[in-house]
Amino acid sequence: MGRPRLHDKDLPPRVYRRHGAYYFAPNGKGMAWIRLSDNKREALAKWAELVSAPPSPGVALAELMNRYLVEVAARKATATHAGNLQESKALLAVFGHMRPEDVRPVHVSQFMAIRGQDAPIRANREKALLSSVFAYAIRWGLVETNPCRDVKGYPEKGRDRYITDEEFAAVRALAGEKIGLMMDFAYLTAMRQGDMLALRVDQIEADGFTLAQGKTGKRQRFPLVPVLRSVVDAALRLHPELKSRDTLFFSRTGQPYTSDGFKTMWNRIQQAWAAQGGERFTWHDIRAKALTDAKRRHGLDAQALAGHATSAMTDHYIKRREIEEVTPLPTLPGAEY
Structure with a gap:
């Protein structure tokens, strides 16, 4: 072995x-x-x-x-x-x-x-x-039936963690410049972690960049609006001592992050955040915040931003994190109207 x-x-x-x-x-x-x-x-x-x-x-x-x-x-x-x-x-x-x-x-x-x-x-x-x-x-013609078909799984509670602006800012300050820029980029684009880590410098043009989502293959075009351009420009200025780089975000050696390497690094940041009394959140929760804010605050097409095939897939992210404002009853029982 x-x-x-x-x-x-x-x-x-x-x-x-x-x-x-x-x-x-x-x-x-x-x-x-x-x-x-x-x-x-x-x-x-x-x-x-x-x-x-x-x-x-x-x-x-x-x-x-x-x-x-x-x-x-x-x-x-x-x-x-x-x-x-x-x-x-x-x-x-x-x-x-x-x-x-x-x-x-x-x-x-x-x-x-x-x-x-x-x-x-x-x-x-x-x-x-x-x-x-x-x-x-x-x-493939190797079996006739699927023995898992009628076996029930365990109930799962959908994730509803919403990162507040204050939490985002606090963790960003704790994370340092490079990871802070990656958080900004992930929020502005609602991009999955794998797609963000794989984004190559040669994909970035003067007015934007195009990518095919690694999970679905869906092609998206991101124009470099001013705030996104400032994040990309700042990322490109990182580690000027390196002679070459393939991806926009990379490790200390100039090599692309691996999924495990990035997960370990993010986990250390979350441990430090929890030690300060903060509630931990996943990197994927940043994508959920971005999609929720896109719809609720800015009136943007969250489905297009997510690259989902259906609106139901996007609602899976958003509805669990939206808080509906309700009106209490105006009087107690028996009170005069």
Whole structure:
């Protein structure tokens, strides 16, 4: 077994990021590395073509899971792909040795009952992954039914955290110049973390920039309105001692942030904020604040800003954070009007 990764934990086995591009290292001594692409989505798709090998009926579920991770999960957004890799570990520990056709709803129910004692939400995510694996296995002709279909998950409460302006300003001051600029950028654009970290300098033109969302593929054009231009210009002035940079925001070494690296850094900031008595919030909560404020304060098209396919998806963010003003009854019972 190879050594565990210290960096690029979001990448599949034997795929590495070097000099702004992605490479595949074949499993053989002295074999030359294969350049995949400088675009992560394209690189993972090419990697999947190189290593995929369809399992035959009757194989262990571990092989079916591996095919899914190679052909399906690798094409998902970075955070989703990383989540699937993590979720697969618990599933493989329980179901990996079983033949897919031998997995029954009772087995999934037992897994949920035990896993849900300590981590009910995680259990839901793992069941969702297992269900998706079986859905593809049906498509591939390897099984006839999905044992997860009728197994209920645990109830989840939708997140309704709204960051106040005062909280945003306080954490921004605590975070320092670079992360503060990233917070400003994330708020003004309502951009997902992965898209923001992947934004390249060469995408930024005089009047704006265009990107394709990593999660949905939807293309968006962001004009450089004055406040956004000032944030971008300030970010471009960071670390002038570096001779080159690929992305607008980058680590101390000039390399793009990894998802895990950025998460660790943001967690340290939130720990410091909590130590001061503040209520912690996630980076994704900044996106929710941006969409809520876009609609409530500025009358903007929050759906277009979010890049959602439907208004219902945007309302999922906004409605939980909007506070409806109500009118109390004007009198007590029996009082004269």
